[in-house]
Every structure is written in structure tokens, then in C-alpha cells.
Amino acid sequence: MQNYGTLDASYIAAGKEQGIRKLVDDFYHQMETQTRGHHIREMHTDDLHIIKDKLSVFLMGWLGGPRDYAKKYGQMSIPMVHKHLVIGEEERDAWLFCMNEALKDQDYDDEFKQYLIYELSRPANAILRVSQMEHSNR
Numbered sequence: 001m002q003n004y005g006t007l008d009a010s011y012i013a014a015g016k017e018q019g020i021r022k023l024v025d026d027f028y029h030q031m032e033t034q035t036r037g038h039h040i041r042e043m044h045t046d047d048l049h050i051i052k053d054k055l056s057v058f059l060m061g062w063l064g065g066p067r068d069y070a071k072k073y074g075q076m077s078i079p080m081v082h083k084h085l086v087i088g089e090e091e092r093d094a095w096l097f098c099m100n101e102a103l104k105d106q107d108y109d110d111e112f113k114q115y116l117i118y119e120l121s122r123p124a125n126a127i128l129r130v131s132q133m134e135h136s137n138r
């Protein structure tokens with residue numbers, strides 16, 4: 001058992017900046033090519049350059065690497081930046097599905113892949129809860 005989650009162990013296991021940027025590119029590629037991804041792809045702007053950079057820089061800090069997100073894009077809370085979007089179980093599952101498919105293409109240990117998808121399900125669930133509260137009366 002590796003000690004992912006302590007210091008920069010996860011950042012290193014994810015291949016540092018280069019590995020994380022590749023993961024994010026592959027993730028959006030899955031979103032564009034998998035039928036299950038189409039609906040959440042449509043929630044995004046046509047041009048994915050900025051969102052790819054945002055997700056990459058966010059994940060770098062979140063995984064214990066350089067914390068540059070706030071410097072570059074300002075302070076934010078993950079559930080709050082999604083609250084204008086209607087995200088239910090289907091959208092959450094589609095996001096995690098595309099990420100899981102992208103993880104299959106990475107040169108990571110299986111243990112790290114499992115760890116990462118589990119850890120990502122936490123913010124994905126927080127986003128779902130906030131979106132449901134926000135949109136429940138509409």
C-alpha cells in the first residue's frame with residue numbers, strides 16, 4: 001500500500017505536471033468520444049483550452065503538487081463553481097466514467113488508479129449535492 005495522499009506522493013504517482021496534463025487531455029477526449037460523455041461535453045464551451053488548463057492546475061495542487069490555481073485563476077470552491085449547472089447522478093456518473101476510461105490509458109499503478117477515482121468521487125458527490133439543493137425548486 002502506497003501512502004497516496006501524503007505530501008506529494010499522489011502528484012508524483014500521477015506523473016507530475018506532464019502526467020496530469022495528459023490525463024486531463026485524455027479525459028476530455030473521452031468526454032468527446034464516448035456517447036455517455038456527450039451531454040456533459042455540451043455543458044462546456046466549444047473551446048476546451050482554458051478548462052483543460054484549469055482542471056490540470058487544480059488537480060496538480062489537489063494531488064499535493066504546486067498550488068497555483070488561486071494565483072492563476074483566483075480563489076474558488078469546487079461545488080460553488082458548478083452550482084449554476086444541473087448535475088444529477090447521471091452527469092456525475094458520466095464525469096467519473098470518462099475519468100475512469102482516461103485512467104485506463106495512463107501508465108499508473110492499478111492501485112493508484114483505484115485510489116484516484118475513489119478520491120475524485122468525493123468532490124463529484126459534493127458537486128451533486130450542491131447542484132441538487134440549488135435546482136431542487138425549479
Ligand code: HEM
Pocket residue numbers: 040043044045051054055058073076078081082085087091092095096120123124125127128
Ligand atoms: C460531477 C460532474 C461534473 C460535471 C458535469 C462538471 C462539469 C463542469 C463544467 C461544465 C465546467 C465549466 C463551467 C463553466 O465554465 O461554466 C466545469 C468547470 C470546472 N470543473 Fe467540473 N464537472 C464535474 C466534476 C468536477 C470535479 C470532480 C472536479 C475536480 C476534481 C471538477 C473541476 C472543475 C474545475 C477546476 C473547473 C473550472 C472552474 C473555474 O471556472 O474556475 N469538476 N466543470
